[in-house]
Amino acid sequence: MMYHIELLLNGLMVGALYSLIALGFVLIYKASDVINFAQGELVMFAGYIVAASLQLYGLPLLLAILLGLGGMILLGYLVETIVLQHLVGRPVVAIIMATIGLASFLQGLAPFFWGIETKNIPLPISDEPLFLGDILLNRIEVIAGGLSLVLFGVVGWLFTKSRTGIALRAIADDQQVSLAMGIDVKHYFAVAWGIAGIVALVGAIIWGNAIGVDVQLALVGLKVFPVVILGGLDSILGAVVGGLIVGAVESMAAGFIDPYVGGGTKDFTPYVLMILVLMIRPYGLFGKEDIERV
């Protein structure tokens, strides 16, 4: 029984991280209707900037993080102005393909500059596990979970209360009307990408600390889709709940099924779950119900 609770809790911790990465996806989708297939690559790129500043250039951690922050905001801005701005009004397929192209580009760019070797992001957090009664928890995962929650609070506040957030929600609702009301839509698209970049940076630092920074880090992006489909593409709350569910389900599935089939269940179950959701409730748990059916 303890084993099961441990599986569940660890799954939830990882799930919190998935939510965090899915949050970047949802932000971009909400604001600009762009389906970002490069979210995992954004995380990888952020991880590369931080890890390279630490290891190759020997900068202190704080400076490396600030550098990552600047780099990700700049990257988001460039992607938006150079590529995506020109694709407004084009078929969904074109936009999806553009982000797939971006993913491939970033996968080449980061190791081209900073090498393919796995790098570490050492954080001043001890490796010792936490004990909750008899249950063993990974310290970094607990901190990551907490940090995710804080970040969600901040983004939630940003979206409901701040001027930027209100503009972003207006754009998500109706681009033309927003333009007519004097909202600089292009500027706010870039802002959305910038925020998504920051969120990716936080994910990258935590995830990169756990598994190291190399091109494999981008694979976490593949987990984003089950999470956002489950939670609803345009719902921040959905990203949280979806992430937690996906994390828990895959951890449990890995614990129960892996011994029989020899591993790999973790990569597989979220997608089966997702296909089921797509068949039954394509707009997800908290998504807007305006999916077009033909």
Added chain:
Amino acid sequence: MIHRESGTFKRTYGEEMALYPFPLPRYTVLAVLVVVFAVVPYVASDYHLGLLNLIGIACLGAIGLNILVGYTGQISVGHAAFMSVGAYTAANLVVRGGLPWWVAMPCGGAMAALVGTFFGLPSLRIKGLYLAISTLAAQLIIEWVLNHVTYLSGGVGASIYVQRPTLFGFEMKSNFAFYYLIYLILMGGVVFALNLFRTHLGRSLIAVRDRDVAAEIIGINIFRTKLTAFAISSFYAGITGVLYTYYYGVANYEAFQLPISIQFLAMVIIGGLGSVLGSIFGAIFITMLPIGLDIALREIGFSLLGWDDSVVASIVTQVQLMMFGGLIMFFLVVEPDGLNKLWNNIKDYFKVWPFPYL
């Protein structure tokens, strides 16, 4: 196929609807066929024939994907997985069932069509981005199944070794013999695709792409049309997978992973969506890109930057990925109709040359 259109008068409906209404393109097609089947295999070296074989296989897959993405407007990010379904089906039938390749190949295609249609089912309820995500799921699920169900994928390393196809006791061991097999199949694929879009079915595919609601109103059964598109496209993918298997001599899921799916999408986009000729351009371009890049990096790196082999080897993959992604984005932004549009521009220029003011 640069030609003048004046002076050709059509007297019957049949002439109007001909695939090549003008005489010059007809001769050009004939000339291309002669070059492909009678000149190239005798002139090219074994290495170049190997490359041409790869290009031929890629062309077939790209045409199939273009039928789905370019003509029907449904995206598939799982095309490589459908290829692997064809590959493993044929490999199993040949190795375990002892069937000849000309039975196994269509069976592989049919199996891929079946699986492709199954994963196309969500397209009836959802479209666009949801479909992209659900085909992505197809890719990952099929990969996982092949990797873990050893009954299907032949145990260690999920590889099944096959021999080159034989015909009347002659084994097509050389690239030369295999060249004919691939290009004959490719010819069949091209002819089918070109003619498909002159039939009722082909036009309903285009109608579904252009405006699904309007298509339904004029009496097209969208349900059936979309699934047929998935079936045809996956059949092409299955045959492509079988050909890859025979070419490499082994069916292995690693040859059909997500990056390959994206490579095929890149072919279709760079070549030109909704064009058979464009698919061929794209397949040639993407297949040659790594080779050309390797040569270019060596030439430039050795002479100008003083690199050696190890430096080139260490960056070539990254440069390739960047070129890939960069080109996809470039074509989407600058020339959404791809290489095919550039080709048409050249044709249009020469149509009135040397009197461009006419």
